[in-house]
Amino acid sequence: MFSDEIVQYSWDDISKRISSKNSSDVEVALSKRVCNIDDFMALISPAATPYIEDMARLSRQYTQERFGKVISMYIPMYITNSCSNHCVYCGFNHNNPMPRTILSQEEIEQECKAIRQLAPFENLLIVTGENPRDAGVEYLEKSLQTVRPYFNNLSIEVMPLKSEEYYRLTQAGLNGVVCFQETYHREHYKIYHPKGMKSNYEWRLNGYDRMGQAGVHKIGMGVLIGLEEWRTDVTFMALHLLYLRKHYWRTRYSVNFPRLRPSAGGFQPNTIMSDKELAQLIFAYRIFDHDVDISVSTRETPHFRNHITTLGATSMSAGSKTEPGGYYTHPQALEQFSVSDERSPLEVEAAIKAAGYEVVWKDWDKIFD
């Protein structure tokens, strides 16, 4: 389990190693075809800032070599905002006295039909809060069976499950699982996740092992940028990715770097990452891991997404609603977070094509399951 491996790394030591990187370390990293974790640290360090153009060129080259000039499209479907956790940065947290919804299977079917009217999406990401009692594995299994006729590729972003539960869901058509560790800072994790199932750091951390053991085809990882010093957090995630690749080598991996934004009356991020830093991070991940899928959601602006289309991203969401039932059933419900890119899927498609890239709506067929 990764919890046994991570104990050999200290947060402070990794932070120091990153800040000690200089321009010659960056140049060494850029000269290598295969980078190690020290090279990765150099690429995300402040010392790499003057090299961002070189990093962008390399990131584009590796992405095109591995993926071609394509962006794969997906859309999230929130099916419940019911949550027993107390994440201090989230509007769905248990303490928030908001109306809660758990969509019925009929409502989920209506959402599917509404999405199919938007664009020819085949990659669906089902998202829930974490309420194992009222929206547990059985509900997820039924929901996968309901959406199955409408989409070829199904992923979930839900509470961490047991290995046998992941396996059970793969039998209902599940192909991918996305889970954000949020932060790898062991001690501070509890500050952001004070109560509920999510307060158990190890259970979440080892969830990726359980996905690998269950034979989940694709695992999505991420840290929430804005909680802790981001360079150290993403380095821990890179170590985690290396570990997973070694142990579950048949699995595909994707990464995503959602940024917390300041909001009136809400949780204020502890650190702010600029667009330039996010671009540097994406380039660094691509140079470090040529095969990893890099997903850029509608949290980012059209301007940023248009630029990153040709420089390292491989998948994007579009037309996203971040409230349960947002496409048809409850279009006015409270969103988990507000999107920055409000273009329609077809407008996003047009922008990707204008950049000389193809849009892929379908890259998986049920027949592979």
Ligand code: SF4
């Ligand atoms: S981040 Fe997820 S688990 Fe935490 S309160 Fe929000 S919906 Fe619940």
